[in-house]
Amino acid sequence: MSGKNAGRVNPVYTAQLGHYRDAQAAFASERSGDPEWLVGLRANAIDRFAEIGFPSTRLEEWKYTNVAPIAKDALVLRDGDAPEIEGAESLSSAIARDPEALRARFARCPASKDRAFALLNDAFLANGWWVSVPTNADVGAPIHLRIDGAAAGEVLHPRVLVDVAPGARATVVIELEGGPGLTNLVADIEVAANASLDLVLLQASEGDARGEAGFQVSTASARVARDGRFRSHTLTTSGTLVRNDLDVLLAEEGADCELRGLFLGSGSRLIDNHSAVDHAVPHCNSRELYKGILGGRSKGIFRGRVLVRPDAQKTDATQSNPNLLLGEGAEIDTKPQLEIYADDVKCSHGATVGQLDEDAVFYLRSRGIGVAEARALMILAFANEILDALPEGVASDAVAKGLQAVLEEATS
Amino acid sequence: MLVIKNLHASTGGTPILKGIDLEIAPGEIHAVMGPNGSGKSTLANALSGRPTTEITEGSVLFEGKDLTEMEPEIRAREGIFLAFQYPVEIPGVGNNYFLKASVNAVREHRGQPPLDAMDFLTLAREKLKLVNMPNELMNRPINAGFSGGEKKRNEILQMLLLEPKLCILDETDSGLDIDALREVAVGVNALRSPDRSMLIITHYQRLLDYIVPDQVHVLSDGKIVRSGGKELARELEETGYGWIEQQAASGASK
Ligand SMILES: Nc1ncnc2c1ncn2[C@@H]1O[C@H](COP(=O)(O)OP(=O)(O)OP(=O)(O)O)[C@@H](O)[C@H]1O
Numbered sequence: 001m002s003g004k005n006a007g008r009v010n011p012v013y014t015a016q017l018g019h020y021r022d023a024q025a026a027f028a029s030e031r032s033g034d035p036e037w038l039v040g041l042r043a044n045a046i047d048r049f050a051e052i053g054f055p056s057t058r059l060e061e062w063k064y065t066n067v068a069p070i071a072k073d074a075l076v077l078r079d080g081d082a083p084e085i086e087g088a089e090s091l092s093s094a095i096a097r098d099p100e101a102l103r104a105r106f107a108r109c110p111a112s113k114d115r116a117f118a119l120l121n122d123a124f125l126a127n128g129w130w131v132s133v134p135t136n137a138d139v140g141a142p143i144h145l146r147i148d149g150a151a152a153g154e155v156l157h158p159r160v161l162v163d164v165a166p167g168a169r170a171t172v173v174i175e176l177e178g179g180p181g182l183t184n185l186v187a188d189i190e191v192a193a194n195a196s197l198d199l200v201l202l203q204a205s206e207g208d209a210r211g212e213a214g215f216q217v218s219t220a221s222a223r224v225a226r227d228g229r230f231r232s233h234t235l236t237t238s239g240t241l242v243r244n245d246l247d248v249l250l251a252e253e254g255a256d257c258e259l260r261g262l263f264l265g266s267g268s269r270l271i272d273n274h275s276a277v278d279h280a281v282p283h284c285n286s287r288e289l290y291k292g293i294l295g296g297r298s299k300g301i302f303r304g305r306v307l308v309r310p311d312a313q314k315t316d317a318t319q320s321n322p323n324l325l326l327g328e329g330a331e332i333d334t335k336p337q338l339e340i341y342a343d344d345v346k347c348s349h350g351a352t353v354g355q356l357d358e359d360a361v362f363y364l365r366s367r368g369i370g371v372a373e374a375r376a377l378m379i380l381a382f383a384n385e386i387l388d389a390l391p392e393g394v395a396s397d398a399v400a401k402g403l404q405a406v407l408e409e410a411t412s
Numbered sequence: 413m414l415v416i417k418n419l420h421a422s423t424g425g426t427p428i429l430k431g432i433d434l435e436i437a438p439g440e441i442h443a444v445m446g447p448n449g450s451g452k453s454t455l456a457n458a459l460s461g462r463p464t465t466e467i468t469e470g471s472v473l474f475e476g477k478d479l480t481e482m483e484p485e486i487r488a489r490e491g492i493f494l495a496f497q498y499p500v501e502i503p504g505v506g507n508n509y510f511l512k513a514s515v516n517a518v519r520e521h522r523g524q525p526p527l528d529a530m531d532f533l534t535l536a537r538e539k540l541k542l543v544n545m546p547n548e549l550m551n552r553p554i555n556a557g558f559s560g561g562e563k564k565r566n567e568i569l570q571m572l573l574l575e576p577k578l579c580i581l582d583e584t585d586s587g588l589d590i591d592a593l594r595e596v597a598v599g600v601n602a603l604r605s606p607d608r609s610m611l612i613i614t615h616y617q618r619l620l621d622y623i624v625p626d627q628v629h630v631l632s633d634g635k636i637v638r639s640g641g642k643e644l645a646r647e648l649e650e651t652g653y654g655w656i657e658q659q660a661a662s663g664a665s666k
């Protein structure tokens with residue numbers, strides 16, 4: 001790697017920047033009446049995006065996930081408005097109702113900085129919801145946000161804001177229907193003192209069975225205040241190329257987070273889960289469990305960063321990423337990334353990669369259970385640890401369908 | 413019922429069984445004893461179809477059908493049951509779900525209608541009582557966290573539910589306390605019938621006090637080196653297996 005071309009990046013990552021600039025200009029001129037801060041936010045974002053382009057595999061964070069299939073095409077914006085849902089206000093309604101409150105809320109979102117996909121979402125920000133759970137409210141049934149899939153050649157940039165006020169409890173499901181195009185979700189979450197939120201990110205498109213699943217990128221960040229509790233459940237069974245980023249800041253003492261995930265790969269899919277937990281203060285707990293089941297020639301990537309800042313004594317952090325490889329050609333790349341700057345902490349991590357336990361499969365068969373069902377039972381058993389912990393009222397049917405595809409591939 | 417002729421089998425490419433001949437008639441109880449590593453479990457595995465045990469020579473007929481070509485689940489449905497020496501733990505699969513699936517797979521093979529959840533539960537409760545197991549064990553994952561004794565009882569429970577024609581017990585008595593041993597024996601004896609055969613692998617006479625064998629075989633280095641009546645088990649317990657080596661040594665010096 002010498003010579004003056006060593007620094008050159010594959011041009012595919014910048015090939016469509018002109019297209020996105022033009023598309024954003026057209027989008028902005030249609031929305032010239034929007035509040036000034038919002039117009040400015042979009043303009044700054046497209047400028048920055050045009051400078052950096054799509055992330056190349058030269059970037060450490062994107063080393064194993066090549067987004068060239070996304071970057072190469074001039075994806076057309078699928079415009080549209082989020083429907084009103086009980087418990088969730090559409091962003092367009094919030095803009096009209098109280099633009100100042102929305103401005104204040106956006107001011108608290110972490111800056112997209114050099115995150116290309118988040119910048120692109122900023123640049124086309126219009127569509128999405130603001131969920132606010134009032135103080136001490138206990139929302140029983142999950143608030144279910146369903147986002148339609150993007151058609152071939154299209155891109156969608158949904159934005160979700162979730163605020164759980166002090167003492168409140170809620171479950172929010174973000175269901176990404178998926179489609180052959182790109183869904184580029186950004187979510188920002190605030191869990192206030194003594195509040196509790198279960199967030200389910202469901203990437204389990206039925207269209208997948210018809211070979212229609214496409215690209216899914218999500219960038220989520222959550223901040224948890226004193227004695228607040230945040231649990232996330234990221235369930236991925238569809239998409240040919242999926243990248244999820246989840247950043248959690250445990251901002252005040254007693255904050256607690258549990259990040260759970262299940263990803264199923266079949267065919268030649270790629271599923272990349274990146275998470276980062278920031279223990280900023282003492283006495284916080286984080287638990288992380290992501291399980292991967294990979295069949296066919298699919299590929300999984302897991303990166304779990306845990307940062308324990310110098311002040312964050314008495315941190316208790318665990319991370320675990322067990323994986324089941326079912327296909328000869330399936331792959332997993334898993335890496336914990338612990339950065340611990342405090343000394344009085346408990347941190348542990350473990351990643352395993354295994355095949356189905358053939359002794360167990362034989363045990364089931366020796367009791368009359370057919371080989372395909374025995375294998376399916378074992379795979380389900382592995383997945384159930386995640387599915388069993390889903391919040392009440394969240395059906396795992398969609399996931400079960402995704403499992404079916406993996407099972408069929410694994411047992412055929 | 414079972415006719416084994418010149419059976420040779422290997423595990424991981426190593427020959428373990430080196431020519432076994434054994435016939436078990438309907439209703440008969442045969443005990444197999446022998447030193448550690450002599451191939452007793454390998455024989456049980458060969459009969460039940462464990463994929464890692466490869467039959468390299470010989471034949472096994474079960475009710476006239478060639479077993480060597482049969483998938484393990486088909487053998488189970490045909491009526492062969494192995495109570496494992498080391499039952500595996502399967503966290504994540506509920507005992508209840510598993511046993512019902514298992515019972516119904518066997519029933520379907522026999523042309524019987526499947527049991528619904530209620531009927532299955534009634535049946536399971538009845539059998540649980542027989543082996544003195546608490547009903548809660550049904551709600552736990554298969555063998556996960558079970559004590560050694562509970563695992564063995566769970567094997568017998570499965571056997572009671574499936575009502576096999578040939579019961580193979582691989583050291584089901586090992587690691588059981590006196591009471592548990594008696595309970596397991598009660599379970600096994602409940603299955604005694606003129607058309608059900610048993611192959612009992614054990615190191616000890618004590619199980620055979622409850623379940624009296626018609627024949628006792630001694631396995632050594634993959635071969636049956638001696639067969640006899642029930643008194644042979646008691647003799648072995650007194651004399652141990654030292655005589656086998658002497659016999660082999662004198663055989664070699666001839
Ligand atoms: N994968 C393998 N490769 C090679 N040898 C093996 C393998 N698995 C088992 N064996 C050997 O096969 C032999 C027979 O084992 P087996 O379990 O049948 O003995 P056993 O008579 O049941 O002994 P025990 O009384 O201790 O239960 C042993 O010497 C064992 O080490």
Ligand SMILES: [Mg+2]
Pocket residue numbers: 452453454497582583
């Ligand atoms: Mg053994």
